[in-house]
Amino acid sequence: MLLSFPHMGNIHFPLTRVCQVLDIPYLLPSPPGPKALALGQELAPEGSCLPFLLVLGNMREALDQGADTILMLGGSGPCRFGYFVYLADKLLKDAGYEFQMLIVDKGHHLENYTFLKKEREIKLSQIISAVQYGWELLNCQDMVERMEREYFPAVCEPLKFKEELAYYRKRIEEACSRTDLKSLRKEMVENLENTPRRPVESVLRIGLVGDIYTMLEPQANQHIEEYLLSKGICIYKDMAVTKWIPNVFLPWRKSKYKRHLLKESYPYLCNSVGGFGLESVASTCKLGKNEVDGIIQLFPLGCMPEIVARSALNKICKEERLPVMSITMDQHQSMTGFQTRLEAFLDLVQNKKEAPSAS
Amino acid sequence: MKAYLGIDVGSVSTNLVVMDEEEQVLDSIYIRTLGQPVKAVQEGLKIMGQKWGDKTAINGVGVTGSARNLTAVLVGADAVKNEITAHAVAVSQVVPSAQTIIEIGGQDSKIIVMRDGIVTDFAMNTVCAAGTGSFLDQQAMRLNIPIEEFGELALKAHNPVRIAGRCAVFAESDMIHKQQLGHSLEDIIAGLCEALVRNYLNNVGKGKDIMPPLVFQGGVAANIGIKTAFEKALGHELIIPKYYDVMGALGCCYLGKKATAHSTTKFKGWQAANFNFRPTSFECKGCPNLCEVIEIYENDVLIARWGDRCGKWSNKSIKVG
Known part of the structure; x- marks a missing residue:
């Protein structure tokens, strides 16, 4: 058995660690990029969204290199009417690849467990403790990134802060038990939260909303976070794997989670529209209330849920007087057009902040 | 005499404007980029340099357009700005009361909503070029009509035909089909103008507060057919500024002036045309x-x-x- 999994942001790191703990041989495809795109495009139906192409490309590259089992987190949710992962599975098998698809989603846990038990003789208790370790790792990673996004542009000593971030990143990589990670996370949060920062009002703050893949994978969002941070802008982003995973593993949390989202998105969107549409609207409402000066919505071309969310976002933009810009991402290789829009939006937000009466 | 230079290098045209200290436009030129931004910028510099090189001293340079980063390196620019800001700056100086700017250029179309001279909202086409100057250009070429006469012809139409405006390629097949059915050229051209406007309003202008005074600019503003179609659809008159086709470059003059208020210019001089x-x-x-x-x-x-x-x-x- 040789396991592989497609990329999405930094999710590969905890996954590889879990594999190491469980002693499962794994293969990591190269990060999504032109290569994955080309491989995915050859098989995917016309009009497939960018995340699908990249995920499919990643899977194919891994299979070409000899992987025989593919692990996919989610993918049978509401996106692509629940057929995201099944479509990928079918396309690859039609193309002649032979492999086993492990879907980590509700209804598949028993099946996955039986497979792992048969192939690698792994006990349930081992899986549980490995997953808990991976989960904590993911939490730590999310926390470092969140702190960088939200604090870095405002800190008084950026170089020192960068050093500290790097230091904690390294320690997270080295930590090898769940308890270590827990105490490390606590220490990190306490330490970094007390970094001297300029008042939040003096920095431009932008909220990012959109579908999960575009939010988490820099290759799919033209490295927007890097760009915004380099311009000294704080980024607020609710989308995180850690917020989404519990609802995959623990079905009883789902209705509570949804009720919470519906409450936040009221009165702009009152039902789930598939994908991450509801999340985008809820997050916009929440961020808009007191935290950010503007919202940027990013989504792949043809993403229906986000198109629905966009209409709600337009309404929020008008009624709450919150600048919102929606950008459709596709296979553009050039940054110019994207940067033009970003720059113009940032100019707009900056001007509005300086002269609030004008709008 | 002190002067400022603004350069806008877009997909279709490269524009240069020279403005004096009193913010009066001394000269402007509009050259086709023809896919060679470096050559176009140098040609522009050469023409401007011959005319104004001895009479003026350039004190500030601003660049914009999709080739702004390249141009900034070529000429040594003091301000490098995106097109939206550059256009808005120009309009806020030329038509201070403007509330909406409709700008249609070679490969992009944008709407800029302004209140009290400040941009409050904007939109720009993202993944589709239907309804931009390039498309009109191409169709004029296909029909063998000089682009300058395109708009005039549209005004002569009696029954504009309906053409699908969402996609440039399908609009073209629609046009060909109508033309094969025997519709007159004028009706087809007028139909195309209306389709383009409809597409703009449904796509870029969707959900935007389009309030007068409206300013129409960009290369396509020269097309009287499009202007009339807009006025018909919006029910308001469009103001076309004098330098409608070089507004981005004009905005850059202002930006260049602002950027050099407390510093000296990085301009490499007119001789950059010969580098x-x-x-x-x-x-x-x-x-x-x-x-x-x-x-x-x-x-x-x-x-x-x-x-x-x-x-x-x-x-x-x-x-x-």
Whole structure:
């Protein structure tokens, strides 16, 4: 058995660690990029969204290199009417690849467990403790990134802060038990939260909303976070794997989670529209209330849920007087057009902040 | 005499404006880019330099357009700004009361909503070029009509035909089909103008507060057919500023002036027109990003590099011969 999994942001790191703990041989495809795109495009139906192409490309590259089992987190949710992962599975098998698809989603846990038990003789208790370790790792990673996004542009000593971030990143990589990670996370949060920062009002703050893949994978969002941070802008982003995973593993949390989202998105969107549409609207409402000066919505071309969310976002933009810009991402290789829009939006937000009466 | 230079290098045209200290436009030119931004900028500099080189001293340069980063390196710019801001700056000076700007250029169309001279909302076409200047250009070429006469012809139509405006390719097949059915050229052209306007309002202008005074600019503003179609659809008259086709460059003059208020200009001088600029590119194989790195040589000296994500190439000392 040789396991592989497609990329999405930094999710590969905890996954590889879990594999190491469980002693499962794994293969990591190269990060999504032109290569994955080309491989995915050859098989995917016309009009497939960018995340699908990249995920499919990643899977194919891994299979070409000899992987025989593919692990996919989610993918049978509401996106692509629940057929995201099944479509990928079918396309690859039609193309002649032979492999086993492990879907980590509700209804598949028993099946996955039986497979792992048969192939690698792994006990349930081992899986549980490995997953808990991976989960904590993911939490730590999310926390470092969140702190960088939200604090870095405002800190008084950026170089020192960068050093500290790097230091904690390294320690997270080295930590090898769940308890270590827990105490490390606590220490990190306490330490970094007390970094001297300029008042939040003096920095431009932008909220990012959109579908999960575009939010988490820099290759799919033209490295927007890097760009915004380099311009000294704080980024607020609710989308995180850690917020989404519990609802995959623990079905009883789902209705509570949804009720919470519906409450936040009221009165702009009152039902789930598939994908991450509801999340985008809820997050916009929440961020808009007191935290950010503007919202940027990013989504792949043809993403229906986000198109629905966009209409709600337009309404929020008008009624709450919150600048919102929606950008459709596709296979553009050039940054110019994207940067033009970003720059113009940032100019707009900056001007509005300086002269609030004008709008 | 002190003067300021603004350059806007777009997909279709390259525009230069020279403005004096009193913010009066001294001269403006509009050249076709023809896919060769370096050549177009140099040609523009040459023409302007011959006319104004002896009479003026350039105190500030602003550049915009999709080739703004390239141009900034070629001429030595003080302000490098996106088109939306540049256009808005120009309009806020020329038509201070404007509340909505409709700008249709070669490959992009945008709407800018302004209140009290400040941009409050904008939109720009993202993944589709239907309804931009390039498309009109192409259709004029196909019908063998000079683009300058395109608009006039549209006004002569009696029954504009309905054409699908969502996609440039399908609009073209629609047009061909109508033409094969025997509709007159004027009706087809007028139909195309209406389709373009409809597409603009449904796409770029969707959900925007389109309030008068409306300003219409960009190369397409020269097309009287489009202007009339807009007025018909919106029910308001459109103001076309005097320098409608070079507004981006004009905005850059203001931006260049502002940027050099407390410093001296980085302008390389008119002689930059005669430098030998040579852009080359290569694919970096350092990581799976496979960035396409561009190198710009000025008289065989490497002056700039960009296109890499990590900064490995663009950070390298650019003085290496």
